[in-house]
Amino acid sequence: MTEASPVLPPRADALAMIAAATPPLPAAELRTLDNECARFVFRGREAAIGPAGEACGVALPRARGAYGEVRNRRAIWLGPDEWLLIAAGEAPEGIAAAIEAATAGVPHSLVDVSHRQLCIEVSGPAAATVLAAGCPLDLSPAAFPVGTATRTVLAKAEIVLARTGPDVFHIEVWRSFSAYVWHYLDEARREFRAG
Amino acid sequence: MLLIACPYCGESRPEAEFRYGGEAHLARTPDSLDDDGWTGFLYARGNPKGLHFERWRHIHGCGRFFNAVRHTVTDKFVTTYPAGEGRPDLSSPEFAEKVAEASR
Numbered sequence: 001m002t003e004a005s006p007v008l009p010p011r012a013d014a015l016a017m018i019a020a021a022t023p024p025l026p027a028a029e030l031r032t033l034d035n036e037c038a039r040f041v042f043r044g045r046e047a048a049i050g051p052a053g054e055a056c057g058v059a060l061p062r063a064r065g066a067y068g069e070v071r072n073r074r075a076i077w078l079g080p081d082e083w084l085l086i087a088a089g090e091a092p093e094g095i096a097a098a099i100e101a102a103t104a105g106v107p108h109s110l111v112d113v114s115h116r117q118l119c120i121e122v123s124g125p126a127a128a129t130v131l132a133a134g135c136p137l138d139l140s141p142a143a144f145p146v147g148t149a150t151r152t153v154l155a156k157a158e159i160v161l162a163r164t165g166p167d168v169f170h171i172e173v174w175r176s177f178s179a180y181v182w183h184y185l186d187e188a189r190r191e192f193r194a195g
Numbered sequence: 196m197l198l199i200a201c202p203y204c205g206e207s208r209p210e211a212e213f214r215y216g217g218e219a220h221l222a223r224t225p226d227s228l229d230d231d232g233w234t235g236f237l238y239a240r241g242n243p244k245g246l247h248f249e250r251w252r253h254i255h256g257c258g259r260f261f262n263a264v265r266h267t268v269t270d271k272f273v274t275t276y277p278a279g280e281g282r283p284d285l286s287s288p289e290f291a292e293k294v295a296e297a298s299r
Contacts, residue, residue, distance in 0.1 A: 064203070064204050064205055065204070078257065079258045079259060080203055080257060080259065082257070136196060136209035136210075136211050136212075137208070137209065150204075151255055151256055151257070151258075152212055152255055153212060153255045158255050
């Protein structure tokens with residue numbers, strides 16, 4: 001899919017106009033990031049998991065709710081045989097070729113979802129509180145520590161939520177839901193605006 | 196909101212992440228069914244007032260189907276277990292307390 005969609009703007013621009021029009025709020029800052037990166041959903045059984053992780057450069061985590069990170073690449077556990085692979089700032093072709101070569105002959109699936117979703121970062125001391133306006137998970141540091149990632153819901157949208165710092169969350173959301181999620185979070189953080 | 200223990204995620208997660216999947220342990224045996232048998236397979240369900248074996252899917256989580264035992268009056272869960280396992284023996288001492296609690 002190389003031609004520009006007549007309906008949707010190019011993925012990097014899908015949220016750009018909305019984000020540019022949103023005033024900053026340090027208590028829970030919203031920003032878009034990593035939107036020119038490669039994303040894959042990998043599914044496979046035991047024999048395919050190790051080689052895929054090696055080819056990807058970051059071992060696929062086996063612990064539920066965990067993600068692994070090596071430099072710009074991240075592997076998020078989504079299910080017992082399902083991972084979301086993200087490579088910031090990279091094109092998908094090289095990674096796909098490497099993983100396909102490593103898992104040749106072993107049943108698996110590797111789907112390029114680079115264009116499917118966007119990443120929104122929520123950061124600041126009120127980040128968890130703002131997310132809690134729409135996400136029913138317990139986001140306290142004890143229950144959802146740094147290094148945790150999971151698929152969950154935010155209001156009516158499905159998201160993949162990762163805690164990358166004590167006050168930093170990354171939200172992977174389908175592109176068509178991104179404006180909804182952005183506005184929802186912006187609305188939720190209004191109470192932290194002074195005055 | 197219910198908290199449902201997903202056997203694959205190993206923890207209780209909010210109901211909003213799940214979808215209900217109807218009665219569990221329905222055997223699909225098309226070769227041995229006549230029209231009445233098919234009708235029963237497709238449409239007839241137990242609908243008990245009490246403990247119900249049912250399917251759930253953790254669709255906004257790990258994506259897996261699993262089975263659960265829920266009390267249809269109190270909405271309390273007795274147990275959840277991976278799809279493919281047989282019905283748990285609820286008369287065993289292991290479940291006695293949970294069954295009593297779910298029925299209260």
